[in-house]
Amino acid sequence: xxxxxxxxxxxxxxxxxxxxxxxxxxxxxxxxxxxxxxxxxxxxxxxxxxxxxxxxxxxxxxxxxxxxxxxxxxxxxxxxxxxxxxxxxxxxxxxxxxxxxxxxxxxxxxxxxxxxxxxxxxxxxxxxxxxxxxxxxxxxxxxxxxxxxxxxxxxxxxxxx
Amino acid sequence: xxxxxxxxxxxxxxxxxxxxxxxxxxxxxxxxxxxxxxxxxxxxxxxxxxxxxxxxxxxxxxxxxxxxxxxxxxxxxxxxxxxxxxxxxxxxxxxxxxxxxxxxxxxxxxxxxxxxxxxxxxxxxxxxxxxxxxxxxxxxxxxxxxxxxxxxxxxxxxxxx
Numbered sequence: 001x002x003x004x005x006x007x008x009x010x011x012x013x014x015x016x017x018x019x020x021x022x023x024x025x026x027x028x029x030x031x032x033x034x035x036x037x038x039x040x041x042x043x044x045x046x047x048x049x050x051x052x053x054x055x056x057x058x059x060x061x062x063x064x065x066x067x068x069x070x071x072x073x074x075x076x077x078x079x080x081x082x083x084x085x086x087x088x089x090x091x092x093x094x095x096x097x098x099x100x101x102x103x104x105x106x107x108x109x110x111x112x113x114x115x116x117x118x119x120x121x122x123x124x125x126x127x128x129x130x131x132x133x134x135x136x137x138x139x140x141x142x143x144x145x146x147x148x149x150x151x152x153x154x155x156x157x158x159x160x161x
Numbered sequence: 162x163x164x165x166x167x168x169x170x171x172x173x174x175x176x177x178x179x180x181x182x183x184x185x186x187x188x189x190x191x192x193x194x195x196x197x198x199x200x201x202x203x204x205x206x207x208x209x210x211x212x213x214x215x216x217x218x219x220x221x222x223x224x225x226x227x228x229x230x231x232x233x234x235x236x237x238x239x240x241x242x243x244x245x246x247x248x249x250x251x252x253x254x255x256x257x258x259x260x261x262x263x264x265x266x267x268x269x270x271x272x273x274x275x276x277x278x279x280x281x282x283x284x285x286x287x288x289x290x291x292x293x294x295x296x297x298x299x300x301x302x303x304x305x306x307x308x309x310x311x312x313x314x315x316x317x318x319x320x321x322x
Contacts, residue, residue, distance in 0.1 A: 013301045020309035024316055030309035050320040054226055055235045055258040061217050074216045084309055087298070089287065090258060093251025095296060096283045097216040103291075103298040106306040115310045116321060122257045126250065126287060130264075135256060137248070137264040140174045145267040148181035148191035148245055149276045155185055159211040160277060 008039050012082045013106050019044060020059070020084035027051040030115070033059040034082040035067035035100070042079070043067035059083065060091035064098045074161060076100040085112050088119035089126060169200050173243045174267050180205060181220070181245035188212040191276070194220040195243040196228035196261070203240070204228035220244060221252035225259045235322060237261040246273050249280035250287060 012034055019032035029047035036042065045063025049055055060083055068074055079100040085107040087095060095103060113120050121134075130137035152158065173195055180193035190208035197203065206224025210216055221244055229235055240261040247270040248256060256264060274281050282295075291298035313319065 009301060010303075013303055014305070017303065017305050017308055021312045024309065024312045024319070027320070029322070030313040032309075049235055049258075049322050053229050053233060053235045055229065055260075055322075056217070056222050056226055056255050058258075065215055065217055068214050068216065072214060074210055074214045084306075086291065086300070088254055088258075090251050090254025092287060093249055093254060093280075093283055094217050095298075096286065097210075097219075097249075097251060099216075100296065102296060104301050105291075105298060106301055106303045107310070108300065108306075111307055111310055115314050119254075122254055123287070125257065126253060126284070130247065130266075135261065135263060137256075137266060139247070139269065140170060140265050140267055142171075142174055142178065142267050144175070144178050145245075145269075146272055147178055148185065148193075149268070149272055151182045151185045152191040153276050158185070159188070161190070161210050161216075 008036070009104060012036055012041070013104065015041070016082045016084045017106055019046060023047060029059075029117070030084075031059040031112075032084045033063035035063050035076060036080045036082060037071075037078060042070050056090065058088065058091050060087050061094050064094055068098070074098075080104065085109065088117075089122045169197070170265060173197055173202070174265060176202070177243045177245045178267055180207060184208060190220075190278070191245070192220040192273075193245045194224035196224050196237060197241045197243060198232075198239060203231050217251065219249065219252050221248050222255050225255055229259070235259075241265065246270060249278075250283045 023046045031047040033045040043066035045059045047059045048057040076098045081100045081103045083105040086109040184207045192208040194206040204227035206220045208220045209218040237259045242261045242264045244266040246268040
């Protein structure tokens with residue numbers, strides 16, 4: 001049995017592909033995502049980068065934010081994320097912070113690269129030393145760099161995440 | 162000359178450390194970020210994950226989104242991003258999509274890990290095959306997976322990004 005045979009997975013994948021394709025006609029990029037819980041869609045996300053003037057408005061980010069609102073939680077316990085394409089590093093990071101149970105995706109990121117969406121470049125950059133990246137990231141020495149973490153550690157009433 | 166001696170860098174780093182530390186008292190995590198253009202702060206971002214119920218509300222994401230609104234653009238050309246801590250993979254990805262000129266950060270991510278913010282784990286997961294990650298990511302075979310990209314490729318009036 002492949003994943004596409006299991007309960008509802010094939011259907012949700014078809015839905016997310018349709019949403020991604022149709023989003024092109026609505027000033028969006030060709031990407032969509034869904035958050036599913038107990039087999040039901042609880043949120044959808046569409047790429048709105050240029051429409052909203054927001055480079056973080058990828059489909060998975062939008063779906064995660066929307067699902068968290070629906071659930072009233074900053075965690076997607078027991079949820080599944082469906083994406084029309086393999087997540088980019090930003091969305092992969094967001095998935096780890098949101099902690100759904102698993103992710104299903106349709107296209108490989110190499111397919112997105114062929115039409116100009118180059119997250120392969122970002123994946124390559126991650127493993128370089130910060131100052132050697134094409135967007136250089138410089139560590140600035142400061143004796144005070146740990147102060148925010150000390151403050152956090154000493155708080156008694158914080159919400160951990 | 163170290164980075165901390167150059168024009169305004171040390172000052173912006175002190176500012177972002179103060180914002181991060183003070184954010185703990187306001188239901189935020191111990192992180193802050195600034196977007197600077199021509200030496201002037203144009204946007205700030207504070208970690209609001211638990212406050213907003215949004216796992217993507219990291220300081221850098223918030224600062225990028227706010228700066229894009231100020232500039233009316235989805236790109237941060239010629240801007241510098243200051244962060245109280247080395248960016249996590251999600252924020253690193255967002256930085257590549259927003260394309261500021263460079264990034265300056267105060268704390269290393271290992272310092273954040275010591276108080277429970279484990280992005281080291283995410284960095285390790287990125288290099289694993291999708292289905293072997295602690296949040297498994299399954300490729301679902303579909304003959305239609307390339308349809309959104311075909312649609313995108315054939316559009317004549319799209320905004321590339």
